[in-house]
Amino acid sequence: MKTKIQNPGNKEIRLTPVRQGILKILEKEGSPLTVPEIQTLLKEKGLFPNKTTLYRQMEKLLENNIVESISLKNTVVHYEKKSSHHHHFICSTCKNITCIEDENFECAARSLEKSLEKNGFLVKNHNFSLEGKCQKCLAF
Ligand SMILES: [Zn+2]
Ligand SMILES: [Zn+2]
Incomplete structure (x- = not known):
């Protein structure tokens, strides 16, 4: 099964299980999360990408305007669904x-x-x- 989602740039990005998992987690939590936090929650879903993969996935989702990154003083980068x-x-x-x-x-x-x-x-x-x-x- 292939799922695609439409994004504002009108390009399509294939939603792999990991990407789908990331988006579900960000939606459910409703607050910005760090990559280690996302990784922990993905484990609960039976998905085990390593950190490098996960950072690359976040970059891809950022490029496609699906997530946003938040960099505030004294914290690591957090991610949330674009809203x-x-x-x-x-x-x-x-x-x-x-x-x-x-x-x-x-x-x-x-x-x-x-x-x-x-x-x-x-x-x-x-x-x-x-x-x-x-x-x-x-x-x-
Ligand atoms: Zn926010
Ligand atoms: Zn404002």
Whole structure:
């Protein structure tokens, strides 16, 4: 059985069992994961790619706009499924990353971008992340 998925670039990428596994894991977890974390979860599904293979798979999924990589200060690269625009909270203790969507924040950012553009700047995107302690780490 061959499964293909359509991506924004309109090219098709063949979904091998490992790739399918990666995408299912990223969907289910709903928060960005590192390659070692993905590897552990793949094992539970009976898939055993080595780290080099896994990094190569992630590159392929990145190239095809299916996943996004997140590089924040003081952490290794995390991956998540490509979705709508949002930001991240990183726990400085456990290093877990949580996705954050906030309409009010986006409105404020948009108005700042507009005022910059009135002053002759061209704003292409914005990056923003929060850092602190997550609920779990605070509970200890
Ligand atoms: Zn995210
Ligand atoms: Zn934003």
